[in-house]
Amino acid sequence: MFERLINKQEKISLVGLGYVGMPIAEAFSKKIDVIGFDVNPEKVKQYKSGIDPTKEVGDEVIKDSSVxxxxxxxxxxGAKFHIVAVPTPVRDDHTPDLNPIKSASRTLGRNLTKGSIVVYESTVYPGVTEEICIPILEEESGLRCGVDFKVGYSPERINPGDKTHRLENIIKVVAGQDRETLDIISSVYELVVEVGVHQAPTIKVAEAAKVIENSQRDINIAFMNELSIIFNKMDIDTKSVLEAAGTKWNFLNFSPGLVGGHCIGVDPYYLTYKAQQMGYHSQIILSGRKINDDMGKYVAENTIKKMIKSNKQVKGSKVAVFGITFKENCPDVRNTKVVDVINELEDYGAEVTVVDPQADKEDLAHEYGIQLTEPEDVTGMDAVIFAVPHDEFKLISLTDLNSMFKENNFVEPKIYNQVATTSETYNQVATTSKINSINENEGKVLIDLKGLFSKEESEDAGFIYWRV
Incomplete structure (x- = not known):
């Protein structure tokens, strides 16, 4: 199989051309012949036109792609080695929605030929590949697993929007139903993964390894979010606390925030679902999930509190939200928790405007019915929330930000650098600034979830500032 692939006598297929499948297809296409399949004809049309809707590999790469x-x-x-990389979401009740992976298995099963190898990359709970996917493949193809075709599992580790940790420099966990299959799968992935592979002893081990990676991260972020809630009640700045604690060599570098997306906010529910089937009710994992799931409401409530303290009328107020994707520098809006903030604010009667230069407009409109606004059209706001730290937002100054609000006193931050030549002069300028903004009903509420702006400079410039 391996020799035929590298000699281009056989082909690889990628089933699912999303944020995971597309980079894999493109990487393999540099070594072997690749068929890239997706059930969405519009997405395929975009790829054929040289457009990368995922922004994972870029339009220029897609234009020159041999996929x-x-x-x-x-x-x-026409392929003998198949990689399935489709989403595995959860339903509204937080139970696994296996319909995408079942559907992909049916599609592949109808077109499976003898001698093929099928590798699943989708994140699932232990047992899905062997107990659910294989029977579907057998039923649809009329072939027998282990005799007519083989199956393996290699969990995706691609981090959407991350230009540093890519497929080629992340160790790939691989598993196969037998030794021969494992060796073939390992050799195939080693073609594109420069740092090599880790061979898991069984498919279930590989499935379990993947699902706990994101569960571990979810729990750590939940701890940070709980700390931010506690410190907020104590009127202590969480970011300052973490910077101080982070000077210790073994302190883990996590920060509070909204936890959405298709991995961290979803995968833990796959593990707890399976655990519950086995008679065990998760305690730590589900507790962390509850904290993180409630953060959107928490952010919205604190925004409202700041507005009320500023004597602003909440009903009919205008709030701009900058960033709606689940993470920075990525167009993916799946399971974004920024939507929770928006929905909560609208329940209070606020009129919300959303700005995001990265978000997939079609997905946003389809999934949430939200239309985007250009930054220059953001004016007359009562509050501005920076929810996602896209690189474009880092270019916004406090002066730019000031123009987005209703008219009010504003102290240009750069004056401090020009006037404050001594600590005494600086204190005089800062004190004057605070006197100018002490009347909070004239303040402009700035919610800065990821600390894009300096807290001190923002407050000195007259903003009512808050961050998690």
Whole structure:
């Protein structure tokens, strides 16, 4: 199999051309022939036109790509090594929604040929590959697993929007149903993963390893979020506390914030679901999930509190939210918790405007019915929330920010650098600034979740500042 692949006598197929599948397809296409399949014909059309809707590899790379993009499932019959990289979301009740991976298995099964190897990359709870996917493949193909075709599992570790940790420099966990299959899968992935692979002893071990990676991160962020709630009640700045604690060599570098997306906010529920089936009710994992799931409401409530303290009328107020994707520098809006903030604010009667240069407009409109606004059209606001730290937002100054609000006193931060030549002069200027803004009903509420702006400079310039 491996020799035929590298000699281009056989092809690899990628089933699912999203944030995970597309980079994998492109990486393999530099070594072997690749068929890229997706059920969405519009997405395939974009790829064929040289447009990368995921922004993971870029338009220029797509234009020169040798991947055979298609939405015709029969094309899958031309491949012998198949990689399934489709989403595994959760339902509203937080139970796993396996419909995408079941559907992909049916599609692949209808077009599976003897001698094929199928590798699943989707994040699942231990047992899904062997107990759910294999029976579907057998039923649809009429072939027998272990005799006519083989199956493996290699969990995706691609971090959407991350230009540093890429497929080629992240160790790939691989597993196969037998030794021969494992060796073939390892050799194939080693073609594109420069740092090598880790061979897991079983498919279930590999499934479990993936699902706990994001669960661990989720719990650590939940701890930070709980700390931020506690310190907020104590009127202590959480970021300052973490900077101080972070000077110790073994302090873990996590920060509070909204936890959304298709991985960290979803994967823990797969593990707890399976645990519950086995008679164990999770305590730590679900507690962390509850904290993180409630952070959108918490942010909205604190925004409202700041507005009330500023004597602003909440009902009919205008609030701008900068950033709606689940993370920075990424167009993915799946399971974004910024939507929770927006919904909560609207429940209070606020009129919310959303700005995001990165977000996929079509997905945003389809999933949430939200239309985006250009930054220059943001004026007359009562509060501005910076929810996602896109690089574009880092170019916004406090002067730029001031123009987005209703008219009010404003002290230009750079005056401090020009006037404050001594600590005494600085204190005089800062004191004057605070006197100018002491009447909070004239203040402008700035909610800065990730600390894009200096807290001290923002407050000195007359903003009512808050961050988690």
């Amino acid at each position: 055979e993009f298609t939405s015709d499932e029969k094309k899958l019959r």
